[in-house]
Amino acid sequence: MRRKNETQIALPFPNRWGGARPNAGRKRSARSNTPHRARPMHRAGEPVHVTMRARLAPLRSQFVFPTVRLAIVRAARREPERFRIVHYSVQRDHLHLIVEATDAHALSRGVRGLAIRTARYVNDLLGRRGALWADRWYGRALRSPREVRTALVYVLANFRKHGANVVRPGIDPYSSARWFDGWRAWHPGSGVPPPFAERDVAAAESVQRSNAGEILLGDALQSRTWLGTCGWKRAGLLTLAESPRGENHRRHERTSLACRVQRRPRAPRNKSAMWRRRAPAQGALRRATRFDSRTLSRVYLRASCP
Secondary structure, eight states, rough: OOOOOOOOOOOOOOOOOSOOOTOOOOOOOSSSSOOOOOOOOOTTSEEEEEEEEEEEEEETSSTHHHHHHHHHHHHTTOTTTEEEEEEEOSSEEEEEEEEEESSSSHHHHHHHHHHHHHHHHHHHHHOSSOOOBBOOOEEEEEHHHHHHHHHHHHHHHHHHHHSSOOOSSOOOBTTGGGGOOOOOOOOOTTOOOBBBBOOHHHHHHOOOHTTTTTHHHHHHHHOOOOOTTOOOGGGGOOOOOOOOHHHHHHHHHHHHHHHOOOOOOOOOOHHHHHHHHHHHHHHHHOOOOOOOOOHHHHHHHHHOOO
């Protein structure tokens, strides 16, 4: 039981760590990070577009790319019944992949294994230590043939999006485009050399010739879903000059096209003339004596037509 003259004395603690304070929390970066949330449910028949962003920027060089491709093919051949890498594209500081998995656990395990394997190989090659990837991997499920075709264009022709200059028609040598059989003007089994848009990676070709028994990407990159094999072809094959287009590019294209097209000015509407044309039909509606369905439909059609 408290006494009448007793008072509660506050004990202030110094705010040394934690709590709400100015400039607290993770600092914002120039590019938004992947949110740390639970990933959505995954279906075995839906391919997934995966993006992995790296801290370094020499992934697309002739010195590092063969190592990255070696990590991709070994990850693709580890458990092909549960996790498969169907397509890939190596850019300056990120990777684009189209993968397939039986369930969410196999998808997470396969992408995590690829990230660890690539980080070890690249760090051993460059003689460095530390993290290679700058953020969590981002995945988007592809649920329709149109979405799969759009993702194929985005992955295989992503080098046109990041290119500073205009790139000639052709395929990207730093991707799996040379084993892709969905081109409209070229097929990998035709015997014709691949029409590369850039200079081919000579170092990667020498590695492939030396380790021909291990690096057979044409056999490793095989889709087993309907959307990844033939379903996407309902939306049309890919052209060698096709490129992914963002919303800003489409908006700029619409604006420039609207500026070039000269629209003919419309003539002012004459409401009295329109009323004279529709007046007889409305009078016939008033004079109709038999209100059967056939007569009313004929009168309404005449009244609706100018």
